[in-house]
Amino acid sequence: MIQSFFLFSLSFLMLQLFCCSDATTTIAELPLLTFEDTLFIESNVDQEVQVRLSLSAPSLETVVIDYETLAGTALPDKDYIALQNKRATFEAGKTEVFITLELSGDQGVESDEEFYLYFPFADNAIIEEDTMKISILNDDVDNSTAGRLVIPETGYETPLTYEGMSLIWQDEFDQSAINTDNWAFQNGDGCPSLCGWGNAELQYYTEDNAYLVENDYLVIEAIKEQRSGSGYTSAKLISQGKQQFKYGRIDIRANLPYGQGLWPALWMLG
Ligand SMILES: [Ca+2]
Ligand SMILES: [Ca+2]
Ligand SMILES: [Ca+2]
Structure with missing residues (x-):
């Protein structure tokens, strides 16, 4: 009787182990x-x-x-x-x-x-x-504004004050002409010393392509046209030697074009 009881007990234990071990394994092996x-x-x-x-x-x-x-x-x-x-x-x-x-x-x-x-x-x-x-x-584009200057009516408003800071310079492009106290033009294609301005740029810079509109905006226009060996013209304005700053905060509000080959840039160089 003792031996028989022992065997039954062992069988029972083995049955339990088989049951639980098998169930756990099946769940773990389901693919994800x-x-x-x-x-x-x-x-x-x-x-x-x-x-x-x-x-x-x-x-x-x-x-x-x-x-x-x-x-x-x-x-x-x-x-x-x-x-x-x-x-x-x-x-x-x-x-x-x-x-x-x-x-x-x-x-x-x-x-x-x-x-x-x-x-x-x-x-x-x-x-x-x-x-x-x-x-x-979406693969559809709006061509209705192509070739026309569109001044956006929305966008970031630049505050004139910040806590702990005071405004020491600004140019809102609201005068009759580009203010030469602030800006000089860097014209040409960079040649011979730095052809393509070091970036393989394709345009020839000329001040003809920068102008003010609506008493409030500076426009820099890129045009597909031949000028002195370049296939495009554009403009570059620099404040170097006129307005230079060390430390502080500079806010720039600009609307940038989007399209193949365009690389609008607002640089801060030191
Ligand atoms: Ca759709
Ligand atoms: Ca669509
Ligand atoms: Ca479509």
Whole structure:
């Protein structure tokens, strides 16, 4: 009886160990759902695109991932076709599947937009990260202002006072001409000593391209034209030898152009 009892007890213990050890191992070995945020260029026509889902390791079981779209700044029907109660299936042993999305094209000028793919539930896989961001990059531009000077009506207001500091110099470009007490022009292409101004710059600087408008603004204009061997002209103003400062705070308010090859710059050199 004693021996029999002992064996039963041992069997029971072994059964317990097998049970718990096996259950723990199974959970730990479920693969992890992985993916990366994805971006697409909008286009002018509707398009089908694909996003990729991956598993961290192949599974012996079929893995099913539930998914649906969630609106962001991109909206269903306007920017993409909404999906609800959809399922992506990884056959046993597979670690990659693709989900097809339908994006709406247009020719409207707008901001880049985004929406989301949400993964609420998985069979035989673990979801740690449950939301993929899908970005739609607008590819339309506004040509209505090309070649015209547009003074922006919004932007940073430069204060005239700061606590603990006093204003010792300013130029609001509100006189009848560029103030030569403050500014000198650095003209040419830098040659022969520093052709391209050390930066392979393509323009020829001339004071013709700097002027004041509306009693309040300095304009520096870049023009595609030939001048002394350069294919472009622009202007450079420097305060060197006229207004120079050591320590303190300098505020500059400027509106900078955007486009291929443009390199607007506000330098502080010492
Ligand atoms: Ca477009
Ligand atoms: Ca759009
Ligand atoms: Ca657009």
